[in-house]
Amino acid sequence: MSQKPHGLAERMERHQVAVYLAALAVGAVLGWTAPDAGPGLEHAINPVLGALLYVTFLQVPAAELVRSLRDGRFLSAAMGVNFLVVPLLVAAVFMFLPADPAVRLGVLLVLLCPCVDYVIVFTGLAGGSGRRLLAATPLLLAAQMVLLPGFLFLFMGSDLADIVDAGPFLEAFLFLIVIPLALAWATQAWAAHRPVGQRVSDGATVTMVPLMAATLLIVVASQVPKLDGGLTEVAGVVPFYVLFLAAMPFAGRAAARLCRLDAPATRAIVFTGATRNSLVVLPLALALPDELAVAAVVVVTQTLVEVLGMVAYVRLVPRLVPADNQPHQSGGAGKSHGPDAGKPAPF
Numbered sequence: 027m028s029q030k031p032h033g034l035a036e037r038m039e040r041h042q043v044a045v046y047l048a049a050l051a052v053g054a055v056l057g058w059t060a061p062d063a064g065p066g067l068e069h070a071i072n073p074v075l076g077a078l079l080y081v082t083f084l085q086v087p088a089a090e091l092v093r094s095l096r097d098g099r100f101l102s103a104a105m106g107v108n109f110l111v112v113p114l115l116v117a118a119v120f121m122f123l124p125a126d127p128a129v130r131l132g133v134l135l136v137l138l139c140p141c142v143d144y145v146i147v148f149t150g151l152a153g154g155s156g157r158r159l160l161a162a163t164p165l166l167l168a169a170q171m172v173l174l175p176g177f178l179f180l181f182m183g184s185d186l187a188d189i190v191d192a193g194p195f196l197e198a199f200l201f202l203i204v205i206p207l208a209l210a211w212a213t214q215a216w217a218a219h220r221p222v223g224q225r226v227s228d229g230a231t232v233t234m235v236p237l238m239a240a241t242l243l244i245v246v247a248s249q250v251p252k253l254d255g256g257l258t259e260v261a262g263v264v265p266f267y268v269l270f271l272a273a274m275p276f277a278g279r280a281a282a283r284l285c286r287l288d289a290p291a292t293r294a295i296v297f298t299g300a301t302r303n304s305l306v307v308l309p310l311a312l313a314l315p316d317e318l319a320v321a322a323v324v325v326v327t328q329t330l331v332e333v334l335g336m337v338a339y340v341r342l343v344p345r346l347v348p349a350d351n352q353p354h355q356s357g358g359a360g361k362s363h364g365p366d367a368g369k370p371a372p373f
Contacts (some may be wrong), residue, residue: 042147043337048168048247049239050333052260057250068312072198074244075143076303078237081230082146083210084161095165097158098296103285107299108140109173111277115270120181124363128317131182132324133263135311137270138168138177139303141205141355144238148301156251157252162298162370167203170303198309241305242333247350249308249317249326251299259320267328271335274300275346282347284360289350300339304329 038045051264057064086200095101123130142163150156213230216223278296288293304325311322 030360037241040111042235042238043151045235046144046242046333047337049243051332052252053243053246056243056247061251062249064251067244069193070244071241071248071305071312072201072309074237074241076202077129078234078241079143079202080206080209081234081237082143083163083207083211084227084230085146085157085160087214091219097162099159099285099287100291101162101165103281103287103291103295104140104166104298105169106285107281107295108166109169111281112140112274112299113177114278115234115273118267119266122261123266126259126320127182128314128320129259129263129313129324131318131319132311133266133328134178134181135174135321136302136304136325136328138174139307140166140298141243141301141303142167143241143303143305144336145301147234147238147299148340149294149297150324151340152293152297153290153349155344156294159298160200160292161296164203164207166298167199167303167306169197191307193305193313198306202306238364242329245305245326245329249323252323260323263324263327264331267331268335271300271332271339274328275343279347283362287345292347296343296347297339301332301336302328304332304356 069355111312120130120134121135146156146160146163149159213223213227274295279292279300281299282292282295308322308325311325314321
């Protein structure tokens with residue numbers, strides 16, 4: 027019999043979306059009132075994000091990650107919607123973006139990269155197959171690392187070769203995917219053979235909501251002071267982010283139908299197409315030269331818009347993609363933070 031966490035952890039799980047919104051608000055207030063703390067908080071982004079991804083990977087057995095590579099229809103839909111449909115949509119609106127190269131670069135960095143972290147949480151809250159999506163995240167991240175330089179070249183030309191350094195990409199892959207994934211697999215092996223390992227695994231899983239909240243708070247608090255006089259330029263990209271969120275549910279559903287996926291998998295495709303990799307690409311934006319510093323704020327702005335959009339998605343996607351007659355869910359029963367959480371959780 028599985029045990030549910032009690033006390034504060036259980037309340038945070040039940041109201042995790044409200045917790046995330048509160049974290050964003052606190053981060054914004056902290057950024058405005060204590061701007062000198064920004065540089066220090068910036069150094070904390072990668073460690074807290076790495077911890078979050080470790081806990082995320084911990085929830086899917088290593089064997090299931092291997093099996094996911096044989097899930098051809100789901101992977102085809104996920105790859106198609108992220109690396110064919112999304113670039114085409116971005117290309118359609120690119121000429122209407124603000125002319126500032128830093129703003130355009132920030133938009134490209136964030137919109138061309140699919141999310142690999144909190145998308146699992148929101149997919150589960152909407153009754154989607156977060157477990158299948160989680161198993162595909164290493165492939166999604168590897169693909170975006172390979173394809174992003176080419177996309178940037180197509181959109182902004184060869185001058186970016188001297189501006190965008192490949193080093194941060196490799197560092198992000200090592201510290202945000204390879205190490206957390208290896209530690210998660212090691213913890214799973216420990217838990218399979220030792221009771222203390224199982225207790226450590228269970229305890230780590232309970233920390234997902236606080237880690238997600240801490241990540242959002244730190245990111246926003248560290249980047250708000252950089253707005254300065256660039257608020258107008260940054261605000262100019264908000265309508266494009268909203269348009270993106272409005273269009274992607276229909277594009278994701280169409281891709282899933284083309285691949286003949288069931289309802290939970292279709293919901294997962296909708297979420298992977300709509301959610302972007304703002305937290306993981308932020309270190310890349312932070313590594314840009316000073317004259318392109320506003321790109322990082324443009325990335326963070328997408329996070330703010332997206333989290334608000336996910337509140338609506340959790341309610342609307344189950345209506346857009348009604349449940350199948352037969353159950354398809356497995357795992358994660360009773361835990362709203364799990365990869366397949368089932369029914370939408372209360373806010």
